[in-house]
Amino acid sequence: MYFGRAIGPYESELVANAQLLSKSGGGILASDESTGTIGKRLVSAGLENTETTRRDFRELLYTGEELGKYLNGVILFHETLYQSTRRGERFVDVLTKQGILVGIKVDKGLKPLPKHPEETYTEGLDGLEDRCKEYYKQGARFAKWRTTLKIDVGKSLPSEACIAVNAAGLADYASIAQKSGLVPIVEPEILIDGTHGVDISAVVAEHVISAVYEQLRVRQVLLEGTLLKPMMILPGSSWPEKVSPELVAAVTIKAMRRCVPAAVPGIMFLSGGMSEEQATVNLNTINILAKSDEKELICPWSLSFSYGRALQSSVLGTWGGKEETREDARTVAVSLARANSLAQQGLYEGPHPTTLQVSNLIEGFRGWRDPADPDHKI
Amino acid sequence: MAAFVGSSVSVFVGDRSVLSCSRAGRRVSESGRRAVVTPVKMTYAAGIFEKSNPYADELKATARYISQRGRGILASDESNSTTGKRLAIVDLENEEVNRRDWRELLYTAPDLGKYISGAIMFEETLYQKAADGTPFVDILKDQGIFPGIKVDTGLTALPRTDAETATTGLDGLPDRCAAYYKQGARFAKWRAVLRIGDGCPSDAAIIENCHALARYAQISQAAGLVPIVEPEVLLDGDHDIDRTAYETEKVLSYTFRFLNEYDVCLDAILLKPNMINPGGDYPTPPTPQDVASYTLRTMLRGVPGAVPGIHFLSGGMSDAEATENLNLLNTIEGSERAPWSLTFSYGRALQIAVLKTWSGKPENKEKAQTLLTALARANSQAQLGKFEGEHPSPEAKTRNWQPLRLV
Numbered sequence: 001m002y003f004g005r006a007i008g009p010y011e012s013e014l015v016a017n018a019q020l021l022s023k024s025g026g027g028i029l030a031s032d033e034s035t036g037t038i039g040k041r042l043v044s045a046g047l048e049n050t051e052t053t054r055r056d057f058r059e060l061l062y063t064g065e066e067l068g069k070y071l072n073g074v075i076l077f078h079e080t081l082y083q084s085t086r087r088g089e090r091f092v093d094v095l096t097k098q099g100i101l102v103g104i105k106v107d108k109g110l111k112p113l114p115k116h117p118e119e120t121y122t123e124g125l126d127g128l129e130d131r132c133k134e135y136y137k138q139g140a141r142f143a144k145w146r147t148t149l150k151i152d153v154g155k156s157l158p159s160e161a162c163i164a165v166n167a168a169g170l171a172d173y174a175s176i177a178q179k180s181g182l183v184p185i186v187e188p189e190i191l192i193d194g195t196h197g198v199d200i201s202a203v204v205a206e207h208v209i210s211a212v213y214e215q216l217r218v219r220q221v222l223l224e225g226t227l228l229k230p231m232m233i234l235p236g237s238s239w240p241e242k243v244s245p246e247l248v249a250a251v252t253i254k255a256m257r258r259c260v261p262a263a264v265p266g267i268m269f270l271s272g273g274m275s276e277e278q279a280t281v282n283l284n285t286i287n288i289l290a291k292s293d294e295k296e297l298i299c300p301w302s303l304s305f306s307y308g309r310a311l312q313s314s315v316l317g318t319w320g321g322k323e324e325t326r327e328d329a330r331t332v333a334v335s336l337a338r339a340n341s342l343a344q345q346g347l348y349e350g351p352h353p354t355t356l357q358v359s360n361l362i363e364g365f366r367g368w369r370d371p372a373d374p375d376h377k378i
Numbered sequence: 379m380a381a382f383v384g385s386s387v388s389v390f391v392g393d394r395s396v397l398s399c400s401r402a403g404r405r406v407s408e409s410g411r412r413a414v415v416t417p418v419k420m421t422y423a424a425g426i427f428e429k430s431n432p433y434a435d436e437l438k439a440t441a442r443y444i445s446q447r448g449r450g451i452l453a454s455d456e457s458n459s460t461t462g463k464r465l466a467i468v469d470l471e472n473e474e475v476n477r478r479d480w481r482e483l484l485y486t487a488p489d490l491g492k493y494i495s496g497a498i499m500f501e502e503t504l505y506q507k508a509a510d511g512t513p514f515v516d517i518l519k520d521q522g523i524f525p526g527i528k529v530d531t532g533l534t535a536l537p538r539t540d541a542e543t544a545t546t547g548l549d550g551l552p553d554r555c556a557a558y559y560k561q562g563a564r565f566a567k568w569r570a571v572l573r574i575g576d577g578c579p580s581d582a583a584i585i586e587n588c589h590a591l592a593r594y595a596q597i598s599q600a601a602g603l604v605p606i607v608e609p610e611v612l613l614d615g616d617h618d619i620d621r622t623a624y625e626t627e628k629v630l631s632y633t634f635r636f637l638n639e640y641d642v643c644l645d646a647i648l649l650k651p652n653m654i655n656p657g658g659d660y661p662t663p664p665t666p667q668d669v670a671s672y673t674l675r676t677m678l679r680g681v682p683g684a685v686p687g688i689h690f691l692s693g694g695m696s697d698a699e700a701t702e703n704l705n706l707l708n709t710i711e712g713s714e715r716a717p718w719s720l721t722f723s724y725g726r727a728l729q730i731a732v733l734k735t736w737s738g739k740p741e742n743k744e745k746a747q748t749l750l751t752a753l754a755r756a757n758s759q760a761q762l763g764k765f766e767g768e769h770p771s772p773e774a775k776t777r778n779w780q781p782l783r784l785v
Binding site for chain 2: 203214300
């Protein structure tokens with residue numbers, strides 16, 4: 001039993017980087033889709049899932065002008081961490097030069113939880129320490145590990161086992177990442193799928209996040225050197241009524257205050273299927289509300305974004321794989337980042353730079369999948 | 379698992395739940411009755427506090443009032459036995475009239491209500507009246523002070539532990555809380571105690587104490603009383619300040635985990651923790667800077683922002699320490715991020731000097747009351763980060779150690 005912190009030599013660097021990532025006016029671009037996931041999106045856009053295509057797409061996301069004004073960090077997939085632009089400049093250098101911290105997805109995907117149909121745990125602990133050290137050497141300074149939990153009140157989901165296993169997994173990962181100098185983003189994503197209302201979402205989120213922080217404490221994770229990546233509190237995707245951004249903001253702040261320790265510097269919301277515009281408007285409304293002087297709305301952490309689809313979907317749509325649309329696509333990428341940077345400060349005003357006409361970006365393969373599905377390996 | 383409203387035998391053993399979320403495996407209860415869990419339909423809707431508790435708004439408003447800036451709590455809820463020991467210091471018999479006179483002195487101190495927002499009482503006191511027949515609850519309310527009530531029934535030894543304790547009082551608690559509410563109480567208090575030593579606090583002691591604390595809080599809220607949640611890690615021992623921080627973080631983590639399990643609304647509780655000090659027998663006394671920075675760090679790590687107020691216990695600190703540490707806590711770097719009030723719920727630090735000034739003599743009553751108000755004011759100033767000058771207590775530097783009493 002020890003009474004101090006055995007984080008290792010990176011303690012002050014972790015704290016400093018966590019603060020940089022959660023700095024006001026910026027957020028995170030989550031572009032760490034695995035080959036399988038990004039592949040599905042490229043193919044739906046009429047493109048081939050090749051290394052070159054993947055590289056070309058990510059280059060559009062990272063090389064826009066003044067991107068560094070709006071992004072504090074970018075999360076990469078393993079392959080991308082070692083890729084370069086067409087002209088041979090390493091992506092890591094492209095980003096670092098702009099003052100953007102490089103992050104790396106370190107989990108190895110979702111696996112079905114035995115004896116718990118429809119629920120998953122996350123793989124990737126084996127050899128994690130060595131991988132993290134390699135990534136640090138390559139230039140990464142933060143990491144990300146995604147767990148998912150599903151709400152189904154009728155089936156008593158998320159189950160106790162699902163919460164226990166995923167919370168413990170997050171704590172293991174966070175502890176190892178910190179030891180290797182990477183700020184861990186802790187992501188307990190409560191999937192948007194379901195028929196439940198917003199009150200249920202709130203109660204489940206408080207419960208899950210509370211269990212996660214218990215495990216982080218057990219593993220002596222330095223909270224000041226972590227970030228949280230939760231879902232905003234929304235009703236299930238099949239809930240019939242629309243909810244206003246004001247309601248989302250109010251219930252989200254209330255829930256986060258009940259379960260996220262003040263020592264955590266930043267809450268970086270995931271977009272999880274919200275449309276690009278919805279993700280921006282909701283974040284904006286949250287930050288307007290958080291500026292209030294009322295004691296019941298005091299938010300001791302910054303409230304920002306770590307968006308994947310909400311920062312990329314229009315970019316892919318605009319590009320479509322053609323040379324002549326690359327510049328436009330790059331501009332759209334920056335506009336999306338800028339809109340969310342403004343939203344982080346509660347200063348966003350429309351119109352939204354999205355080029356899509358969709359009400360959501362829900363993807364069925366982002367959560368549980370039937371193990372009998374031959375395509376289920378992510 | 380979580381959010382069960384209405385327990386089923388396969389999950390609870392008697393009054394205790396066995397929490398297995400804190401381990402990745404499954405924990406077996408003492409009697410082995412923990413069966414394979416069949417999925418029980420979860421009544422999450424009942425877990426939504428604002429929908430299921432008719433006192434929801436009142437509870438939140440009371441908690442906000444008590445934890446407002448510049449105010450704190452007077453803890454005057456000593457049991458009759460403990461009060462008897464105090465009265466003995468000034469050569470008074472432990473009789474009801476003396477206990478009544480002592481509390482009357484406290485509650486009628488002029489201007490006390492400017493600095494005190496809540497006073498915790500023992501059961502006898504809740505039903506007592508001043509010499510002129512005015513009920514104490516009315517005297518307090520007129521001062522703008524919420525009456526509170528200690529609802530635990532004392533400490534008992536935990537078998538097979540090294541001098542660790544559990545707190546009693548869950549049986550019959552719903553009925554007692556309802557009666558106290560009727561009498562005018564609007565908040566409650568329950569003291570859990572953990573000690574630091576070799577292998578202490580043990581898992582058993584932490585789980586037992588935090589479980590009972592959360593069950594009390596749940597019952598209290600259901601009856602309309604704001605629960606003060608007090609997980610006291612004792613000052614006794616010779617350990618260093620890092621050890622206290624570690625153990626307090628652990629205890630706070632378990633506390634909030636259990637509060638969450640039992641659907642206690644954090645917006646409607648108050649926390650009463652210890653500040654982070656080295657053990658009383660540690661060779662070097664702590665600096666106020668150390669106490670303040672360790673305490674703030676521990677609170678930031680362990681207490682969700684929805685809790686409106688953290689009311690520190692004095693726990694044996696001297697009157698000067700209690701005030702100066704609180705003052706520094708409210709001014710050091712990082713305190714501006716505090717989402718809760720950092721304030722006080724002091725017993726000994728507001729009473730011992732006053733008791734001695736009174737000495738049980740009517741001619742000293744006014745002087746004693748003036749001192750009480752001055753002490754309350756000093757700590758109110760400390761809550762605002764504005765305390766300066768000489769401490770009003772005549773024994774400012776004496777630590778007020780009190781042995782643990784088991785029922």
